[in-house]
Amino acid sequence: MAKPTKHAPTIxxxxxxxxxxxxxxxxxLKSPLPVIFxxxxxxxxxxxxxxxxxxxxxxxxxxxVLILELVLIIFKIDVxxxxxxxxxxxxxxxxxxxxxxxxxxxxxxxxxxxxxLFTRTRGVFTKWLAVNIFIGSFAIIYSLNSExxxxxxxxxIQKVLENIS
Numbered sequence: 001m002a003k004p005t006k007h008a009p010t011i012x013x014x015x016x017x018x019x020x021x022x023x024x025x026x027x028x029l030k031s032p033l034p035v036i037f038x039x040x041x042x043x044x045x046x047x048x049x050x051x052x053x054x055x056x057x058x059x060x061x062x063x064x065v066l067i068l069e070l071v072l073i074i075f076k077i078d079v080x081x082x083x084x085x086x087x088x089x090x091x092x093x094x095x096x097x098x099x100x101x102x103x104x105x106x107x108x109x110x111x112x113x114x115x116x117l118f119t120r121t122r123g124v125f126t127k128w129l130a131v132n133i134f135i136g137s138f139a140i141i142y143s144l145n146s147e148x149x150x151x152x153x154x155x156x157i158q159k160v161l162e163n164i165s
Contacts, residue, residue: 012128032073043059043063049126050126062114100145118130118134
């Protein structure tokens with residue numbers, strides 16, 4: 001059953017403002033924690049709003065990944081999977097994911113799942129929230145490793161150009 005939309009525009013606007021504040025603070029402080037904490041309400045609301053099997057699963061996984069990301073950062077746990085596995089990327093769910101540190105892989109997975117949410121959901125508010133999550137994921141990655149954002153953008157541009165050709 002469709003979730004009520006009476007207050008959804010106001011809630012989504014407030015959540016967008018919180019995400020922007022988190023992004024700005026993360027860039028200024030060079031810490032992913034502000035954007036993680038201020039993106040959390042968006043993801044919780046996305047879990048509430050999604051209804052389809054794949055979209056509900058994607059939103060729940062995003063929430064779990066964000067919480068794990070927070071634990072990794074707070075306890076300063078980081079493993080370089082590229083060095084550990086001896087490869088630079090791995091295909092996951094049809095997407096080539098560049099491997100690196102766990103703290104960068106988490107928000108990369110979140111960004112990919114937010115794209116899945118955006119493309120598979122019909123609701124305008126769940127799409128809106130998915131965009132917030134996508135942008136917030138890149139802000140987390142940027143605050144951890146700005147070079148990783150450049151690598152991800154390069155991969156994204158290559159994929160777009162391959163689809164155009």
